Amino acid sequence: xxxxxxxxxxxxxxxxxxxxxxxxxDMNHEYMYWYRQxxxxxxxxxxxxxxxxxxxKGEVPDGYNVSRxxxxxxxxxxxxxxxxxxxxxxxxxxxxxxSEQYFGPGTRLTVT
Amino acid sequence: xxxxxxxxxxxxxxxxxxxxxxxxxxxxxFSNLRWYKQDTGRGPVSLTIMTFSENTKSNGRYTAxxxxxxxxxxxxxxxxxxxDSASYICVVSARTNAGKSTFGDGTTLTVKP
Numbered sequence: 001x002x003x004x005x006x007x008x009x010x011x012x013x014x015x016x017x018x019x020x021x022x023x024x025x026d027m028n029h030e031y032m033y034w035y036r037q038x039x040x041x042x043x044x045x046x047x048x049x050x051x052x053x054x055x056x057k058g059e060v061p062d063g064y065n066v067s068r069x070x071x072x073x074x075x076x077x078x079x080x081x082x083x084x085x086x087x088x089x090x091x092x093x094x095x096x097x098x099s100e101q102y103f104g105p106g107t108r109l110t111v112t
Numbered sequence: 113x114x115x116x117x118x119x120x121x122x123x124x125x126x127x128x129x130x131x132x133x134x135x136x137x138x139x140x141x142f143s144n145l146r147w148y149k150q151d152t153g154r155g156p157v158s159l160t161i162m163t164f165s166e167n168t169k170s171n172g173r174y175t176a177x178x179x180x181x182x183x184x185x186x187x188x189x190x191x192x193x194x195x196d197s198a199s200y201i202c203v204v205s206a207r208t209n210a211g212k213s214t215f216g217d218g219t220t221l222t223v224k225p
Contacts, residue, residue: 004155035215042116042201042215043156058212090155098143098205101213103155 002026004104006091012110013081021076021107023091031094032074033058033101034066036087043090049074081111114139116204118216126224129192133219135185135202143207147176147187150199150218159187159200192223 007022023032030051035043045058047066055066063085065077074093078085088108092101116137125131137145144163148156160169160176162185168177173190189196202216 033212040217042217044215045212048212092155100146100158100161101156101203103157105155106153 004091004093004102006104006107010108014112017081018079021089023074024072025093029093029095033092034076035090038087083111086111114214116202116214116216118202118219122220124222125192127194130190133187133200135216137183137204139204139206139214141207143205145178145185146203148201156201194223197223
């Protein structure tokens with residue numbers, strides 16, 4: 001049981017490049033979330049999903065897109081990376097609305 | 113707007129000492145409050161969860177309290193250890209918003225020998 005895994009762990013992009021971050025969970029959770037965490041700040045919600053095939057915008061969605069084609073996977077895409085997107089990205093999943101969120105180990109992204 | 117404020121921003125204590133971290137929130141309608149521990153370079157891990165009817169919850173040396181009337185919570189750490197050095201995050205969920213939560217900025221705790 002791996003829990004929540006994220007790929008890759010580190011990445012450096014140049015401005016304008018694109019990439020996709022992969023989140024996978026093996027707990028059969030319905031809800032999945034993508035957050036970003038900047039130094040000295042709390043986690044901010046980018047996008048979330050309440051089930052396979054559904055996605056919704058969070059607090060800071062601009063510049064990101066997501067897809068949930070399979071229940072166990074939640075992909076976060078950056079179409080044209082900007083230095084402001086330099087951050088640590090965390091994926092999380094939960095079983096129900098009020099249950100505990102389980103977080104992945106994070107992806108550290110640097111955009112130069 | 114839902115908000116969660118934590119204090120202090122950072123704290124340094126000696127190993128073996130106790131400490132208390134604070135969390136004030138304005139999330140409404142309130143569903144539950146969780147305290148998470150985040151080690152450097154890792155994802156947050158849940159320590160405690162409290163609903164409206166609970167006013168204290170313990171997890172080993174960690175004890176969380178909740179006053180739903182004043183919308184305040186605290187996390188008390190007893191007999192601190194070096195491994196307690198981490199960021200502690202207060203997270204409050206509302207009974208709406210598809211399980212979205214409001215995160216505090218965290219308190220960075222450093223335990224020194």
